[in-house]
Amino acid sequence: MNVPQPSASEHVSESDVYQQFADFSLPSILLESLAEQELITPTPIQKLAIPALLERKDMVGLAQTGTGKTAAFLLPLLTHLSDEPPVHKNQPPLALILAPTRELALQVLENVRSFTKHMNIRSVAVYGGARYDGQINGLRRGAEIVVATPGRLEDLIKRGAVSLEAIRYFILDEADHMLDLGFHPAMMRISAQIPKDRQTMLFSATMPPEIRKLSDHFLTDPVHVEAPQNLAKAHHIAQHVYLVAEKQKRGLLIDILNQKAVESCVIFVRTKRRADTLAANLSEIGLKVDALHGDMRQFLRRKVLDKFRAGQINILIATDVAARGIDIPAISHVINYDMPESQDAYTHRIGRTGRAGMTGIALSLCNDSDALKLRQILAKYGDDITLTDANGNAVADHAIAHKPVGRSSWSRGRKESNSNRPSHQKTGKASGKPTGKPAGKPEGKTKARSFDKPARKSSDKWADKPSDKWSDKAASEQPPRRKKKSAPAASGKSYDKPYAKKPKPSHANADDKAFDSKPFHAKPKSNKPHAKSGSKPYAKSGSKPYVKSGAKSGAKFNGKPHAKSGAKSHAKSGKGFKGGGNAPLKRKSRSA
Structure with a gap:
């Protein structure tokens, strides 16, 4: 630049x-x-x-x-x-x-x-x-x-x-x-x-x-x-790009890390979770590896870097943000497990090796979805990069410029177009007269299956007959079709008209009707203490006959005397407890 x-x-x-x-x-x-x-x-x-x-x-x-x-x-x-x-x-x-x-x-x-x-x-x-x-x-x-x-x-x-x-x-x-x-x-x-x-x-x-x-x-x-x-172009760094499929990356990476030439290595990945996952996988096979990314606390990051400098681990898996502060001259290899997003990111990554006048090796694993990123890198470092496949065979530059690298188009589940198929393999409706016995059911109307009668077996004798007896008559002569009933409701009842109001239930007497129209919801027992004598009565003349639970509003209930204020309230309303027949029942208070 x-x-x-x-x-x-x-x-x-x-x-x-x-x-x-x-x-x-x-x-x-x-x-x-x-x-x-x-x-x-x-x-x-x-x-x-x-x-x-x-x-x-x-x-x-x-x-x-x-x-x-x-x-x-x-x-x-x-x-x-x-x-x-x-x-x-x-x-x-x-x-x-x-x-x-x-x-x-x-x-x-x-x-x-x-x-x-x-x-x-x-x-x-x-x-x-x-x-x-x-x-x-x-x-x-x-x-x-x-x-x-x-x-x-x-x-x-x-x-x-x-x-x-x-x-x-x-x-x-x-x-x-x-x-x-x-x-x-x-x-x-x-x-x-x-x-x-x-x-x-x-x-x-x-x-x-x-x-x-x-x-x-x-x-x-x-x-x-x-x-x-x-x-700036880093001629002192040997740069190689392996054109592989995504599923081949891990196996190729393990083969590279098992080589004796890899003394200390930094592996770059795209995300923090990918760094942790790859570090765990490599640690399971006995490699000395650890991860470094931004979600780690500062003392852990310093601890990992100190271990890497001291040689306790020789493989460090890092993200771009965390790797900016790595300045260790002895790094022999840099591996881009995930391709960088830009030329500048690639420059910063490979700059971790070949420091202080030393030489280094930069390896990149590129799949077919990274072809555009690879072209951008080749535009700047094309003369210094060697392209190879997973087996180490050289690949020409034009393979990147004209088609995706790695898996072919059919490997992703894409079907070939009809134009590339032979005429007898093309899909779609056949043109011209059919040859031989047609496959599948014959075309034409078939009678809808009834659930109370067994279905008729399809045979040639039914092909020339109408589907039902009214099919050959005019529409005016055909009987009216019955409307399809709606699905039954959750309660088990169904109504023909979807917007019709539900009929009200009939009641034997007026009292039952009053109770059904507005159901009684019993209130919970109150824990409040009884009202003192001389307090204001709850019930007034013409009010509802129900009294709050726990209130002392009756002169006598089950033979036990209560506050006098309750007797006065019922005297005003014109109703007493000795009337018997139509007197409403009350809930027992907790004191009773």
Whole structure:
């Protein structure tokens, strides 16, 4: 990917001057730290970026992973901070480095501390998935450099744990990945809180249009540098693509992992669930494998990475988001179990191997549904990719461009079209006169089967006879057809007219009719205490004869005296209990 900028070409011509780190204007104490790590010769991106950043210019750096871009912005930053006064307790930081993931933030922090081993520069990392108190305490003790993920940094700003008012150096690492994760609004809010008189550095592996707009907003007259294309195309990584069916992937993967050449391997899958499932399957056959994805808690992710670095496991199954922070030089193989969604994702994946000048191998398992993704990758890396089938036989490029790869069309259950079949195998209605005995039932009307008579057997003598005796008469002479009854209701009764009202039941007397028209629902017994004497009566003249359960409204009931107020209420209504015949019955109260 080319970014035509005049400043980049100028630095390319000057890069031949810087053959060693000692040729830069770096502090001697920083050169000692580099010598201890056996870092003598700078990489191409470091030769291009360090001189301009030492001049305090804003920069857009385009470089792939594993090309040394982290040191390209850290070495000038540490040089500037060595001239600044130290940050004391409860003072705001001077430099902010934004990273998209926790793993990448921890990786940058590890590089910072390795370079500042002999320098009085403190650093702290803030990221999600960890406790707040430890990160807040580190900020309060004072730190020149803060490495943060956007989400956790905004949380700490809202809590008042950190202030960005003193930031003089602002670095965006893996800016394209931060945009992919949806951090653009957070990046804009964070940038608005940083002073304008700052040095801003933006580094990215790709340069989509969104990154150009972001650089126009964040940077002032930036210098554009880009790593040489031979490194971007990763000639030091052997790339192979196996054209296989989906059901053949697991068996081929096991065959690859059983080879002695696979010392340490990262396998990329599309989803978190797929990572867990594949890790469990490979672990069952005795392989040392573990999964790494975003649903894991931070201490578990660090534990898995530590085991991978220590060699306790040599196979790591990861998703794209989790793998951005993996910086382990000893990775020998990268396997794309699921094809990446874009060219940029493919570049980031294969960049996990062949780091620090080493060689690596990238293998991809591609089925027929991934043909479009493969064509996009071949458009960029076509000269470096070898296409083979599951047996290792070479496949020409045109097999991808003109037809799907892997299973043929009939393997998916698709039927061949009629045009490709012989004339005697075509489906549909036959044309012309039939030959031989026709198959199936003869055409024409057949009498509907009656359930009270046995069905007639079909034979030739019934073919010439009408289906019933009224078929040869006019419609006016035929008897009227009886309407079909509707399905019986749930109660077992059926009505001819669907919208007719149901007939009301007849009653023997008026009292039964009154009770049936509105059924009596007995109220539950009340647990309330009896009303005191002199309380207002429940029943009034002309009201319903029913009394609430538990109320003392009768003078006598079963021979037991009750409150006098109940007697008065019945006296007003003109009804008593000694009338017998038509007196309504009452429910017994709990006290009775």
